[in-house]
Amino acid sequence: MKTLKILLALFFIVVFPFGCMVGPKYTKPEQPQTDSFRYSSQPADTTKSVTTIKWSSIFNDDVLISLIENGIQNNYDLKIAIARLEQVQANLGMAKADLFPAFQYSGQVNSAETVMQPSSAFANMSWELDFWGKYRHQTKALQNELLASDEARKVVLSNIVSAIAISYFELRDFDNQLEITTHTLETRQKAYDIINERFISGYVAELDKVQIEQQVAIAEANIPLIKRQITALENAISVLIGQVPQAIPRGKTNSELLILTEFPTSVPSALLENRPDVKRQEYLYRASFERIGVAQAMRYPSFNISAIAGFTNIMISDLFNDGSYIQNAGGGITGPIFNFGKNKRRVDYNRKLAEEMKFNFQKTYLTAIAEVENSLQNTAMFKEEWTARNRQVVAAQKNYDLSNARYYNGYVSYLEVLDAQRSLFEAQLSLSQLTQKQLSSMVQLYKALGGGWN
Structure with missing residues (x-):
């Protein structure tokens, strides 16, 4: 009979905490659906994804790849994101501990040896049974926040890689603009020297001399401006790679750089799986959804089990005698009776918070589709514009x-x-800027499609 009671007690201890679980069950919200992207030049493929293309494989410049690798190792925004991820991990560990009993110890020694202040040594156990699923909902909420934090880390990583690449393209563009301007200045200076000699000899009017002198000054004034922009970009890249501002090494020029021009374009709904910002918003929605269950569980009574065992005695020397040993076990229940609708309002609040998170999720998804559409259009139009600008440079020369x-x-x-x-x-400068924009647009398309930044 005694064995049966022990088995029944163990059964209730294991099963009772998981007997009921209040709260709504999560369902993924519906998203606007479309079969293909508006500006895609190739049919959508449900089997291919840009996530299979590693970021380092889309560049053919070892210097740029090295800069990005330094950024991944040293960027402080990424370090902050990782620290936040570890904070959520620790918080999740604390929440999981609430599902299990808590054990404590206590001791007291009194030299007065009075009945009112006996010496003692106790171990005790307390356990709030998770009958309604309050702690399980809280744990699931934190698990989803952990996943959201990991996606946030990927968002930061994606931003770092793309920012370094685009800043590097801009830097090489300014290098090229400086070279064009310097060459133009040399050409104009030579023309000025010739025309000035012809003016002194009386072969040309002073107007010709003044006009070319003005153009020399314009070219000279452009050089300090470009140098300032180069310095600013070098400093920005230095911060991105986690180093003090310094000169940035150069690799290939923008015209020498090759970048993948075709990425597999899957159906728009794949962005839900590819884009870390979209996935992050869904995890945040799921976390807020689980907290509705936490709020609902708080409306019901909580069940507690407690036990204590130890020694107590007036005499310190007799503290651990058999006669000093005591033990006790008990259970309790506490619950709300009337608190002017506070618990109901807590549930309503968490429902509305979850609704807000759902709208954020849906908005982020639509924004992701718009970014892909913009990037697809940009890459196509920049390519056409570059072809026309290149013809303009040839004709202008x-x-x-x-x-x-x-x-x-x-x-x-x-x-x-x-x-x-x-x-x-002007045509040479425009072509240089357009080359940079064409390269940057491919990086932005890769990012918009949810490229494999890992």
């Missing part, structure tokens, strides 16, 4: 060469040469 020859043969004024030279200079 030929126009300048012809105008220069016509001027020195006395057929036109120097104003035509200046106009041709300005057009060439």
